[in-house]
Amino acid sequence: MTLSPSLQRTAADALAELQREHGRALFGFLLGLTGGDAQRAEDLVQETLVRAWQHPEALETDHASMRPWLFTVARRLAIDARRARLSRPREVDPQGLEHAPAPVDGVAGAVTAIDVRRALGGLGPEHREVLMQVYFRDRSVAEAARELGIPAGTVKSRTHYALRALRKDLQGYGLGG
Template identity: 45%
Template sequence: MNVTVIGSATAASPEERALRDLYLEHGPALYSYVLRMLGGDTYRAEDILQETLLRCWNKQNVADGEGMAVRPWMFRVARNLVIDAHRTRMARPLEINGNPWLDDMCAEADDIDRMLSSVVVQDALRSLTPAHREALRATIFADRTTQQAAEALGVPQGTVKSRVYYALRSLKSALAESGMG
């Protein structure tokens, strides 16, 4: 069995050398073209490039170098492959995960769960020190930056940052203790 690499210096046959030369001459431009069409998806672009070269291998006589312009043909094949792949993906039915009827049955429980969760979160917030609660209210709940909160609270920005950090850490451990973590 004769195995050769397309980039190797000594290909076994004139067809393989011609294909390697085609790849070296047109591959980078073709890859860039396909990559732009696919929005930067490198994996799919490599697949399209490989399939284009395989079709060139199968359909064209690349070794005899007849007068046919191979580059436009390769770009057309690549374009058609991209379009075919897009159409195939669009023709597939939309996949759904799970059972939607089960979600509908559990909708009432979600409202109760939200209410119970809010009670647990309020209890966890009450367990914080007043300075930590005040820092959270001034930043997260008021949708302010730490600089804006520092000005509103009359403390340095670094103090607000550390209070928010330790408040969130304490809040996380309080919620973990209550089973919400």
């Protein structure tokens, strides 16, 4: 719709008058509908006034006040905006990302498992057997000694040397050197 310059000025004046007369009340009303979100309420006030500008016939009524029409339009816009927001995935608060758990990296876990297997494969069979008994089968030193048929002191020393070799082989994992 194209208005003549004099009608545009009249429409702009009428819109400015609506803003002056009803803007604060409209903002307060929308602030309540948006749960206190001032930015969203301001956007809805502007959208309500745009609707009034798009429908000049609404401005030319003989009603005592435009407020009921404006509040009805604003309420419908707030409802539509809320429905649109609820139909989309929820926005993520950037501050919430700082406290979110890091995503599980399956590739990193697989690489770590490969590195650990390789490091275990590099151990001698007697050191590997001790680690299997103590760490993977969760046996005590005495139980591992009985199972392997060796003294408990030997289980302890082999465990010590096996872990030292693994630390050296897996230095990139922050296990010390």
